[in-house]
Amino acid sequence: MRDAIEEVLLWQTDYTHRNTDGMKRRGVIIRDELRRELEDLVPALKARSGIDDLQVQGKDGMGPKSAVPWTRIFSSSRSTRATDGWYLVFLFSADGGRAYLSLNQGTRRWNGSEFELRPPVELAHRNQWARQLLEKDFVIPDEWVTEIDVDPRNESLGHSYELGNVLAVQYEADAVPPDEQIEGHLLQAAEWIGSIYREADIGLRVPGEAPDVADFEQKLAEVAEPRKSVRAGPRLSASQRKVIEERAVAVTVEYFTSKQLGFAVKDVGATRSYDLHATRDGETLKIEVKGTTSNGSEVILTRNEVDLHQAEYPATALALVRYIELENTPDGSRATGGELILQWPWKPLDAALTAIAFRYTTGL
Template identity: 40%
Template sequence: MDQLLSEVLGLQKVWQAKNTEEMQRRGFVVRTEIRDWLREHAEALATAMEIPLADVGVEGKDGAGQRAEVVWTRVYSKSRTPSATDGWYIVYLFSGDGERVYLSLMQGTTQWIAGELKPREPAALKKRIAWARPLIKQVASERADLLSEIRLNARTKLGRGYEPGNVVAIEYQRGAIPNSDVLSEDLLFMARLLGRLYKATDDATHVPGDLPVEVREATQSGDHREPQERPQGRPRVPPDRSRAQGHRGAQCPARHGALRGSGMDREGRRRQQAVRPASDARGRESPRGGEGDHIRWQPGGPLTGRP
């Protein structure tokens, strides 16, 4: 796995929007080889996240048509976070300059509103982070290298847009990526944090920063594909919302493996989930690997910005 991460970072150095030979190789590593390595850990990930094995999802994206500057491979709950624009997940994010890759506990930073993919409001993302961090504080305190901010050094708006969605992250710098055993330990640690958020979201009635259910229902499009997956030049066809809702509900397994009631009942319960607001907490310190302008999150510490 360390070799795969290093290879992608090297290919980031020659990024082009065109589908060059190098970009084809980068896409294969992100979409297939890293994905396959993560799938080998599916049982352990399910245990760490406290979800059924069948609910563990893994996917990688490098854009469609034009190649994305910031590529990623994520681990998620199929029933809770079917799209990278929704909910919480853990993800390997490769910086645009090829200098670092992050394993980030991330949230969706865009949303479909009235048929258009739009960035989430920064204030809403901050509210969600402020809600999430206290929930993972106990487990997160086991490590001193978690970063509250990430720096992707991206030139594109979409690439930069991932940064404000980070809850906490582990950084691996180019030339200093640990071996696969360490990467596996880090992965399962982050999966434990993700599991805490899934449980809290399941038990909640509202997550701060989310649109009210009635507003989201009235404005949200049924098209939940990633931005780079949207076919270029194809006219938008209004979705059949009744069919889309039934399909989503039917595929959402219950939290402990068995469906309770109909798919529509499950979907209704999910839409009523959320949480109580809480305070944010992070501190300033140099990350593992050296660069001092990162922010290291210290559970219980003060909220600080970049120098």
């Protein structure tokens, strides 16, 4: 591994986006040689992490060559692309000065037309969540740092790796350690990524991840792509989803029926394409209620919900109750708390909608 890292860093000093002989050689190391060396360690990494679907992948750019090539170790069911999930990755600085073994994450999200960078504040919260999780169970050695510098030019892709770093150990070009030390770092990081994967599988309070959205996407994948590996089990059970929804409705009803607002509110969620029908002095308001244990950055809307609220605007509102707490009791799940975020009037904007499935008419 040391030889591979040193040679990649050497080629980095002659980096060009063109597919020169040097960049071709760099690609062979990233995609093949270093990947195969890491694949030899996968059984040990699986045992240390407790994750049984670890794989290795290297990328140096499709077409124009990337300034920051990488080779990553990831769970195939939890990080299908480098833009998603958490993983371990060797990152090589654009100037060839250093490489990092980084516990990193997908920093981009599909917006319907392209992958866009997650908000830096959201990535900072995700990093903080992961570090606090690890610090509860592990003593983090001082050599593991929270900030990395892979692209002095601060280009968008290199900067995204820097924003996504949870912890990293640095290898200077003239001081890459022997393979035994690198392997030790990998085994150490494998324990950490295993812990993060298990907590993210539950996913109730991971910043930027909504468990209800993840469960919905998983169900779609199971139907549309049954041969693909998916994370085992939903984050939320049916009973948990029910109490979350009931809690969100209760918080919203309490707000709209308060003395300050004075609405009469009827729960119509079982029969209509919205949840609450509110009236006051001749005014009518159709309220869509969404409850989540997450920060509420994403919610699921049906086509009927979108159509109705676009058509009925401005007599519409979105009541998002986020950070709901779930508690398991002998009598089942119980939901408490929650912060109400209200958009009133509310019209679902096309730019904020992302299609995650289509129904296709084959013409047969």
